[in-house]
Amino acid sequence: MSQLSRAARCGDVLAVVSQSGPTVSFFDAATDRHLDTVNVLAEPHELCFDPTQRLLWCSSAYHSGYYHANSGRRTELTVIDADTRRIVDVIDLAPEHGPHGLALDTARRRLYVSVEGGEDRPGGVVVIDTETRRPLGRIDTDAPGPHWFAVTPDGRTGFATNKEAPFVSVVDLERGVLTAKVEVPGSEGLAVSPDGTRVYAAGPYLSTSAAPAAAPGIRVIDVPSATVAAVLPTQSPALPVHLTSTGRLLVGEVRSAPDPGSALGRQLPVRLTVFASEDHRLIGSVEVGLFPLTIASSPDGGLAYVAGVVSSTVDIIDLDTLTRVSRLTIPKLAAPGAHGLAYLPRPA
8 A cells, every 4th residue: 555545544444343242443544553442232234424424323233143043133223423432322213123224315414224124014214314313214115124225326216135035126215115126136235326327236145045046246227227237247146335436346255165053154265356337347356354244445446445244354455456455353252243334534
């Protein structure tokens, strides 16, 4: 990493969830020095940074375990002051449960939180006012397990990937209704293009108990027609998807072998695969930690951060050379470990 790159990140912070910590750790983005750790509710999953209020939102999905292998769903979101690194609020979404995906619309001061379905209702998205930090309503996604959620830059349309359901849910955020279902054979992570015309969704759903429903890859969804326009193939099942400010499409792949002692199997070395979003050409790949679940990037698009939940590491990747420049080890009590990520630029 060049000295100029380090200088550009001076004062910036990387926040990392440890799912079994249960903690959020803070690191200096220029030096990788550990700054602080905040203890949070059990099973924190994802993070979302609100730069207008300098608040960090953290979802806690389960009391222990993970999707389809847990001791019960949690209902809370934790709100952390990004600068003092202190908890300022815990929001209980009950009777909604299993909060996971987080997406922010700063212009409308709205946070969207995906929640799992129950016996009386399907999964959906809870809408939260980020100023009052209180729920405003709910949008059904017509699927039991919406896990990731993303919104278009104009804040008008949202997309929920659904693990078992054979479609991606499209919702009108202004009217609060489901408007389309894009046929996809189960889906994982997703990202929306800067112009809002394309969505990149990983699929099919990664299950250790059933054969995959289709070849692994990234489904490129054309938003105006609500159809899959292309599939970018990956060698292994893909989970997290992320778009950088420079137009690189980052995909975390997962590889495993059967292991009777683990529901996740025995994890094998995996890769961060990089595509160019403008023409979908494959740029290359680099080995990262085991079972990547979340990807983030620096504002300049030069670095990628890949959280491996089984290895409990965050690999810092130079995207120009596709080399690993550093690795953070995230404390954990047991597997799983490193999960959600958020890049926090220094205050203006």
